Amino acid sequence: MISCESTSVDDTAGIAAAVAELVIDGDLLALVGGLGAGKTAFAREFAGALGVTQRVTSPTFTLANRYEGRLVVNHLDVYRMEGAGESRDLGIDELLDDGVTLIEWADVIMAALPEARLDISFGFGDGDDDRIIRLKPHGTAWEGRSVALADALRRWSRVESEGPPC
Amino acid sequence: MSRRILGIETSCDETAAAVVEDGQKVLSSVVSSQVEIHGRFGGVVPEVASRAHVEAVLPVVGEALAVAEMEGPDLDAIAVTHGPGLIGALLVGVSAAKALSLAWDVPLLGVNHLEAHLYAAFLEEPDLEMPLVVLLVSGGHTMLIVMDGHLQYRVLGSTLDDAAGEAFDKVARHVGLGYPGGPIIDRLAAQGNRDAIRFPRAMMADGWDFSFSGVKTSVVNHMRHHPDTPVEDLAASFQEAVADVLVTKARRAAAEVGARGICLAGGVAANSRLRERLREGCAADGLRSFLPSREMCTDNAAMVAAVAWHRLAADGPSRLDLGAFPSLPMPDE
The missing domain is CATH 3.30.420.40 (ATPase, nucleotide binding domain)
Structure with a gap:
């Protein structure tokens, strides 16, 4: 697990851009964190780093937005879902065929997600603008990239003293 | 000759139908809300919303026609919200509207939900x-x-x-x-x-x-x-x-x-x-x-039928292969 510290939107943008450099078609990013923790802000910066020029807004209302940049970016929000059973209706398997998929509030449907994914959790730090962003690659899809990911995030990474696992 | 349009709205958590004459006179407006269902979950649950729309849409349309004292085939058009909104919810309204259009031989028209909201005001204040x-x-x-x-x-x-x-x-x-x-x-x-x-x-x-x-x-x-x-x-x-x-x-x-x-x-x-x-x-x-009154601010079908009267005159009816678009943008000059 890689633990990063962000003290501003610029830091979050840097972290998002570093991740965006390494993603490939078919990747799934599972975003987890409370209200206002920065999931949508991360998604916006991530899509921007992939060359998306459209406005990236909260997908809470429409559930799924699709953007086209250097790669297709699928931006999902399962905040209002009941649980894993409902996620079938999102057609995640079909989405994964095309582009990179980010799912906000992914913990709601974690049981239904494929094992190969990058989990990204957002927590509050001490100051109002401080965020702790933890990244944990899963599955063979990320095996070859986890060292590169840790390198790319070195600038923001911190030694985890305590706290819950990702 | 006056034109009477049936509006159908299922874009989020209200199942609604209304009959409006000449974009102006509301003959009926029926709204079946799912607020109680969704209150238990703290928000609209998409799949629950779609199922509730399926159950409510035909009774709500029947009620709107009954209050307006009309039979389906007497309508001049059927207008339905086809975006933006929840895809599953939109599809229920669009499918019902297509089936009724075909069965009653009445023209179909897809309506933009955002544009419909603007026309809610004109129902209450025609001379804005x-x-x-x-x-x-x-x-x-x-x-x-x-x-x-x-x-x-x-x-x-x-x-x-x-x-x-x-x-x-x-x-x-x-x-x-x-x-x-x-x-x-x-x-x-x-x-x-x-x-x-x-x-x-x-x-x-x-x-x-x-x-x-x-x-x-x-x-x-x-x-x-x-x-x-x-x-x-x-x-x-x-x-x-x-x-x-x-x-x-x-x-x-x-x-x-x-x-x-x-x-x-x-x-x-x-x-x-x-x-x-x-x-x-x-x-x-x-x-x-x-x-606008609170009834006109929230989702309803009278606004759908009202904007349809203007759109039908300007653009004509939609085809029966009308799609549903969750991110349909507001029409902009």
Whole structure:
């Protein structure tokens, strides 16, 4: 697990851009964190780093937005879902065929997600603008990239003293 | 000859049908709400919404026709919301409208939900003067629109992140108030001090776009540091920050385009403090304020049938392969 510290939107943008450099078609990013923790802000910066020029807004209302940049970016929000059973209706398997998929509030449907994914959790730090962003690659899809990911995030990474696992 | 149009609306959590004559005279308007169902989950649950629409849509259409004392084949058109909204929910209305169109041999017309919200105002106030600034605020959208004439719009700005109504729902859920957040916060705010907490007014002075993600995060941070804040004060202060931004920008837009008045549309237009602030602001600026009734602010099918009368005359009917579009944009010049 890689633990990063962000003290501003610029830091979050840097972290998002570093991740965006390494993603490939078919990747799934599972975003987890409370209200206002920065999931949508991360998604916006991530899509921007992939060359998306459209406005990236909260997908809470429409559930799924699709953007086209250097790669297709699928931006999902399962905040209002009941649980894993409902996620079938999102057609995640079909989405994964095309582009990179980010799912906000992914913990709601974690049981239904494929094992190969990058989990990204957002927590509050001490100051109002401080965020702790933890990244944990899963599955063979990320095996070859986890060292590169840790390198790319070195600038923001911190030694985890305590706290819950990702 | 008068034209009577059946409107069908299933874009989110209301199943609605209405018959409107000549875009103006509401012969019937029936709304079956799912609020009680979704209240248990703290928000609209998409799959539950679709199932509830399937069960409600035909009885609601039957009721709208019965109240209007009409038979289906006597209709001049069937108009249905085909976006934006939840895809599963939209498809229920669109499929029902297609089947009825085919069975009754009545023309079909797909309607934009956002445009329909603008026409809710004209049902109650047919002589609204243009140019008109419309503040469209709902759970899914926050837009500042200039209406230069019928079916002629310029979208000045919209939200960069969360919709205003989404911020109400999320704040309410975060502090454990339940769903829907808007009416609950409105009610609590009436007993609170709106100056208790100074929440940020993002982008109030610049441009035409909005941002409500920051005020949501400020509420979260405030509750972390001051968990004992009376919920009434929190509600009143949060609501004030949102209303302040919305009304300030709408007044500035009206001055900029030389509008005759400002009109509210969408579910958040039912918020009593927003209505009060807009009424006061327009009075101060010598503008007409138009505040549709609460029934017309929230999702209904009369507005769908009303805009359809204008659209049908301008564009003609849709084909039977009409699709549903969750991200259908507001028509813009």
